Each structure stands twice: as structure tokens, then as C-alpha cells.
């Protein structure tokens with residue numbers, strides 16, 4: 001983690017919210033802001049699908065297809081087309097292991113958020 005994150009204090013927050021880690025909360029669950037709730041949802045959705053088969057820290061083709069077709073059904077075109085979803089998986093699979101890890105998943109969500117913002121605001125992309 002870079003020095004810019006020296007004040008990152010999510011450890012207690014994360015461990016109080018995410019029961020799937022098996023961690024016993026040591027503090028009352030804090031209220032989350034809308035953005036914190038969105039972070040939690042992005043993480044929980046990944047783990048919900050990633051833990052269904054095989055490596056619990058990555059999405060295989062079946063898990064990725066289930067996540068995209070269920071959770072991004074209104075955002076991604078052709079999310080029900082298995083070949084197109086496999087092409088999307090390949091484009092995200094930076095380490096070329098045939099699966100999507102958390103960082104690759106977050107890269108997809110980041111790209112989708114940027115595209116949605118561009119559609120909303122008409123703002124030009126700084127990066128493609």
C-alpha cells in the first residue's frame with residue numbers, strides 16, 4: 001500500500017462488517033455512508049460468486065458468467081451471450097490464468113463506472 005494510504009483505517013470497519021471472514025466483531029457495527037455501503041457491496045458480491053467453485057479468491061468462467069448475468073444485467077449489453085462474456089473475461093484476465101481475481105473484477109467495475117459517468121455527464125474520457 002502506498003504512503004498515501006497511511007491514514008487508511010478500514011481494518012476495524014471491514015472486520016466489523018464482513019462476517020464471511022469468520023472474524024468476530026470486536027466493536028459495534030458502525031453505520032456506513034452510502035459510498036462505504038457501495039464498497040461493501042462490491043466486495044461482498046465478488047466473494048458471493050467467487051466462493052461457489054474452486055479457488056475462493058477468483059471467479060472461474062461459470063462464476064464470472066453468473067455474476068455478470070445476474071448482477072450487471074442492466075448495465076452490460078450481451079451479458080447473456082456466453083461467448084461475449086468469455087471475451088470480456090479474457091480481456092480482464094491480466095494474469096492469464098483463465099479466471100478473474102478481485103483486482104481484475106474491480107478494474108471492470110471501475111471501467112463501467114467511468115463509462116456510466118461519461119454517459120451521464122458527456123465528459124470526455126481522459127484514458128481509454
Ligand SMILES: [Ca+2]
Nearest residue numbers: 050053055058
Ligand atoms: Ca472461485
